[in-house]
Amino acid sequence: MNKSTVWQTRLIRIALWLTLCVAVLAAGALLVEWSRISRTLPNRGWNLQMVRLAGLVAANLVFTALLAAMILLYLWVRTARALPDLQGWHIQRPASEFQASDAKPGYGLEDYLRQEEQVFKELHDLIAGPWVNQVPNAYSRYQLDSVCNPETVVDRNWNRSLVLEAPSPVGGVLLLHGLSDSPYSLRKIGQRLHAEGYSVVWLRMPGHGTSPRALADVSWQDWTSAVKVAARSLREKLPRNAPLILAGYSNGGALSVDYALSAIDDASLPAADAVVLFSPMIGINPMARITQLYHTVALVSRNEKAQWSSINAEIDPFKYSSWPMNANVQAWTLTQVVERKLAALQKSGRMQQLPPILAMQSVVDSTVVVPKLITALFDHLDSDASELVLFDVNRVDWLSNLLNLSFEQSVLPKLKISDRPYRLTVLQNINPGSQQLTIKSRSRGKINEQETDLFWPHSVVSLSHVAVPIPPDDPIYGTADRDEGRLSLGTLSIRAEPSALLISDSMFVRCRNNPFYEFMENRIVDWLSENATAMPDDNRSQTHGRS
Secondary structure, three states, X not given: OHHHHHHHHHHHHHHHHHHHHHHHHHHHHHHHHHHHHHHHOOOOOHHHHHHHHHHHHHHHHHHHHHHHHHHHHHHHHHHHHOOOXXXXXXXXXXXXXOOHHHOOOOOOHHHXXXXXHHHHHHHHHHHHOOOOOOOOOOOOOOOOOOOOOOOOOOOOOOOOOEEEOOOOOOEEEEEEOOOOOOHHHHHHHHHHHHHOOEEEEEEOOOOOOOOHHXXXXXXHHHHHHHHHHHHHHHHHOOOOOOOEEEEEEOHHHHHHHHHHHHHHHOOOOOOOOEEEEEOOOOOEOHHHHHHHHHHHHHHHHOOHHHHEEXXXXXXXXXXXXXXXXXXHHHHHHHHHHHHHHHHHHHHOOOHHHOOOEEEEEEOOOOOEOHHHHXXXXXXXXXXXXXXXXXXOOOOOHHHHHHOOOOOHHHHHHHHOOOOOOOEEEEEEEXXXXXXXXXXXXXXXXXXXXXXXXXXXXXXOOOOOOOOOOOOOXXXXXXXXXXXXXXXXXXXXXXXXOHHHOOOOOHHHHOOOOOOOHHHHHHHHHHHHHHHOOOOOHHHOOOOOOOO
């Protein structure tokens, strides 16, 4: 979301400054008019003067609002026209993609996978057909002989769903990836959980893993419907005493919480027995709301590029680089749905019905609003089995004058409340002179501290939204050296003016993997073994509270 949020913020700031200037001039005009009225109409009564003044105020407000809209429209269209030309993958998509209306009674995960198979056949036909000569070079996920081809870059095409069943499963885990992302982002944690005896489903969300155009046409209801289909099917494959777990990254985190909330009130849905979150999208920048106007802007301007926030070279095999406005709209709407459901559950005094939740989150995150994770979710949890794990910034002395610590004003005060039942764990420097980490945990009002053998890597200042679920030895986003001719986005190094490249500068600066991944993975496995237990059948429709 950061690509689009930066674009929106700049655009809206310009529009607001221009509108403010006009509003100040309008207010000045009103003061002049008020002075004139009070001098020229003293004998006609204050009522007439006030009516006239109110009319002038209303007219000025309407004029200012119209002017603001025109300024925003002009800047939006001008920005859109400056974007690179649309390619085939911005215009076309596989026609057989799953929609919420497909989930009729009896439709299961096997049906979803068969439909997905058709989707990828259609994608291949587009790549080998109308798109074949659009980017004739080595760096494009839509070239079959490219180093970015998702079919050949690693062991399988991780843009697609995958089901790995355990012979005697100790539980089932449904993994839900993030926005513009793919099942690849949760590849490693899913493999570890399968090795621990869990049956695992990596679900490709509708609109993902194919072409960015598909993300421009998808709806949040398509995502929630797909999650329900997969959860029902996974539950049917599990023993009665085995827990059903949802684990979601970013937008998948919002979908995981949404499903857990929906299952509380919908007896037809199998209950979630535990939820694991990575950089969960519980709240996002409110600026995303303004992008709901993109249909109108595109219609008025007759410029299809107005439907896009960014158009970049598609070099990432498992994540879209281009960003359609519709992605913002659907993500914003989903987060609002989740927040309303959480507020309703809190108001009815039923928060104990939520399953235990474990969340992994960087304290700095340009995609999601970290305080929302605390105030909208964790501060209302009744279960002391729930835990929030935060990765602090690297506070070593020699980096201190490079750190932007503005996040502390909104995050840290919310963490000083000690009467919450959930466990809070923070990984931070053991002292300002060392890059070694210590783990501070607050549980039931008590603080515990444990020294670790973990160290911040040299020159890494913080984790990021995209880094949390990715191990440092990841073949695409890791930091290990690569053979020449192999794709390595984690070590990508190109020198140029940013404007000379169709690659976001965040590709070079943003931390793309988690140097503390092994700690996190072990924490998740241990937490699940302690807290993920299936509810008895007669209690499933009543409560998920844990003592």
